[in-house]
Amino acid sequence: MKRNDFLKKGLLGIGTLVAVPTVVHACSKDSNPKGDVAIIEDCELSPSETAGPFTIKTPADLMRANIVSDRTGxxxxxTLKVLDQSNDCKPLSSAFVDVWHCDAEGYYSEYGGIALQPTDFTNAHFLRGRQTTDANGNASFISIFPGWYRGRAPHIHLEVLDKSEKSIRTTQIAFPKSVCDTVYASTYYKGEADTLNTRDNVFSNSIDGNMADSVSGNNTDGYTLLKTIVV
Known part of the structure; x- marks a missing residue:
C-alpha cells in the first residue's frame, strides 16, 4: 500500500489527528534530504540499545499498523526498512518489528504506579504495535509524534525479531532538535525537551546510528519518519 493511501485510511475517523504528510524529503540529521530510502554505504549494524524500562508485555497481541488508540497529538x-547485514544488506522480509513510545505528555501504556511513572496506564495499550516486514523489508506504523519525559531525549523504541520471534536487534530512534521544538510548541505537548541528544545517556555515543534518516512534514499535515535498521 502506498504511504499516502496508508495514512489516509489509517487516520480516517481519528478526530484530533491530522491528515497526510505531503512533503517527504526535508530535515534529515544533516539537514540534507535523502529521499524515501536511506542509503547505507557501510551497512553498519544499527546501535544495540536498551528496550526498557517500558517494554511491550504481549507484542503478539498487538499486531496492528495503527497504534494511536485514544492518544492525541x-x-x-x-516507515522502517530492515536490512540483513549477513545477506549483503538485502531487505529482510517476514521479520517482526515491534514499536513503542510515549504519548504527547511523556506517558507509556502498560505501566504506572511506579516512581518512573506514577500515573497508572497498566490497562491501556496505546502507542505499541507489531508489524511484519514485506518483500522490501518495510514496515509502517500510524502514530503520533512522541513526547518526552525527564532525563531522556525524544525517542522511539523498536525491536526486530525473526520468524520464530527470536530477538535480532533492539534499538532506538532519535529526532532532530529543530523538528522536536516545532512539534512541542503545539497543542498537546509540554514544551521543549529537557535533554539534548548529545546529553542523553543512550544516544551520547551513538547518535549518528540512532538518528532518523528523515523526519519531514509540518504540525498541520503531520510528519513522516523514515529510518533504515540494519540487523
Missing part, C-alpha cells in the same frame, strides 16, 4: 507515519 501531531500525526506521524513511521
Amino acid at each position: 501531531v500525526a506521524m507515519l513511521i
Whole structure:
C-alpha cells in the first residue's frame, strides 16, 4: 500500500489527528534530504540499545499498523526498512518489528504506579504495535509524534525479531532538535525537551546510528519518519 493511501485510511475517523504528510524529503540529521530510502554505504549494524524500562508485555497481541488508540497529538507515519547485514544488506522480509513510545505528555501504556511513572496506564495499550516486514523489508506504523519525559531525549523504541520471534536487534530512534521544538510548541505537548541528544545517556555515543534518516512534514499535515535498521 502506498504511504499516502496508508495514512489516509489509517487516520480516517481519528478526530484530533491530522491528515497526510505531503512533503517527504526535508530535515534529515544533516539537514540534507535523502529521499524515501536511506542509503547505507557501510551497512553498519544499527546501535544495540536498551528496550526498557517500558517494554511491550504481549507484542503478539498487538499486531496492528495503527497504534494511536485514544492518544492525541501531531500525526506521524513511521516507515522502517530492515536490512540483513549477513545477506549483503538485502531487505529482510517476514521479520517482526515491534514499536513503542510515549504519548504527547511523556506517558507509556502498560505501566504506572511506579516512581518512573506514577500515573497508572497498566490497562491501556496505546502507542505499541507489531508489524511484519514485506518483500522490501518495510514496515509502517500510524502514530503520533512522541513526547518526552525527564532525563531522556525524544525517542522511539523498536525491536526486530525473526520468524520464530527470536530477538535480532533492539534499538532506538532519535529526532532532530529543530523538528522536536516545532512539534512541542503545539497543542498537546509540554514544551521543549529537557535533554539534548548529545546529553542523553543512550544516544551520547551513538547518535549518528540512532538518528532518523528523515523526519519531514509540518504540525498541520503531520510528519513522516523514515529510518533504515540494519540487523
